[in-house]
Amino acid sequence: MSAIQSTDAQREFPYSRRDFERVKSLLFKQAGINLADSKDAMVYSRLARRLRTLNIHSFKEYLAYVGSCKDEMEHFINALTTNLTAFFREPHHFEALANYLRKRSQTKRIWCAASSTGEEPYSIAMTVASVFGTFTPNVQILATDIDSKVLQKAREGVYAQNSISQLSHDYKTQFFYKGKGAQTGRVRVVDELRKMVQFETLNLMSANWCLEAPIDVIFCRNVMIYFDRPTQRKILARMVRLMHSDGMYVAGHSENFTMYPELVAPMGKTIYRPVV
Structure with a gap:
C-alpha cells in the first residue's frame, strides 16, 4: 500500500493510505467524527507525537496498540x-442567553456540550452572574467535552491576557485575576466564577450521558459539523428529549437544523427551541 501523497520517504514514520483509513474508521466508531480525506496530513502530524512518546516506530504498530489499550484510546x-x-465567540448567542434568563428567571440547568478549554462555559457563567447579580445563582452550569486534556485547562481557568482584550473593563476586573511576576501576561478566572461551572468528560456517542433533566439551555456549537447526517439527527434528538419544553438550543454559525422540523424550530440566528 503506497504512502499518502508519496511523502513517506520524507516522514519519520511509515504512514499509508490504509493507516489513514483505519484512523478515520476508529475515530468515527469511538467519537462519531467524520474526518475528511484532506485531513491526512493533520492526522500524521498529531499522532506522530504519540508514536514518539511511546517509542513506537510505525502507524500500523501504533493502531494495534490503540486497539489494545483503553488509556491510549483517550490520547488518540x-x-x-x-x-x-x-x-x-458569536456574541449574539450570549445576548440571547441574557434575554432568555431575564424572561425565565426560574432557569435551573445549562449544558455546554463542547467545553473545549473553557472559554465558552465561562462566557455562559459571566452572562448568568451578570443577569442575576450574583456568583451563586440557582443555576447549574455543566460543561462537557470528549477531550480530557482540554478540560483540565478549563478547570484551571488560566489564559493569555490578550484572550480577554475584547471584554469590557468591568468584565476584566470582575471576572479575572491579572497575573504578576512569573504569570505576567496571563489571567485567571476568579475563583467564584470557576465554582459556577462543573466540568466533566462526556462522549456524545456514549450510550449513557448521565445528565439530569430537564435542561433549560444547551450550547452545542460547531460540533455537529463533524458528524454525518444520521449521527447529527440521533444526537440532536437525544438532546431535545432532555430539554425543558420552553428551552433554548444554541448551535454554531456553520450549523443548520431546519431539516429537522420534528425536533427543533428556529427562534433566532442559529438558535432553536425544542418541538414537543
Whole structure:
C-alpha cells in the first residue's frame, strides 16, 4: 500500500493510505467524527507525537496498540479533536442567553456540550452572574467535552491576557485575576466564577450521558459539523428529549437544523427551541 501523497520517504514514520483509513474508521466508531480525506496530513502530524512518546516506530504498530489499550484510546481521541474557541465567540448567542434568563428567571440547568478549554462555559457563567447579580445563582452550569486534556485547562481557568482584550473593563476586573511576576501576561478566572461551572468528560456517542433533566439551555456549537447526517439527527434528538419544553438550543454559525422540523424550530440566528 503506497504512502499518502508519496511523502513517506520524507516522514519519520511509515504512514499509508490504509493507516489513514483505519484512523478515520476508529475515530468515527469511538467519537462519531467524520474526518475528511484532506485531513491526512493533520492526522500524521498529531499522532506522530504519540508514536514518539511511546517509542513506537510505525502507524500500523501504533493502531494495534490503540486497539489494545483503553488509556491510549483517550490520547488518540484527544490528539484528533479540534478545539477552537474564544470568550464570547458569536456574541449574539450570549445576548440571547441574557434575554432568555431575564424572561425565565426560574432557569435551573445549562449544558455546554463542547467545553473545549473553557472559554465558552465561562462566557455562559459571566452572562448568568451578570443577569442575576450574583456568583451563586440557582443555576447549574455543566460543561462537557470528549477531550480530557482540554478540560483540565478549563478547570484551571488560566489564559493569555490578550484572550480577554475584547471584554469590557468591568468584565476584566470582575471576572479575572491579572497575573504578576512569573504569570505576567496571563489571567485567571476568579475563583467564584470557576465554582459556577462543573466540568466533566462526556462522549456524545456514549450510550449513557448521565445528565439530569430537564435542561433549560444547551450550547452545542460547531460540533455537529463533524458528524454525518444520521449521527447529527440521533444526537440532536437525544438532546431535545432532555430539554425543558420552553428551552433554548444554541448551535454554531456553520450549523443548520431546519431539516429537522420534528425536533427543533428556529427562534433566532442559529438558535432553536425544542418541538414537543
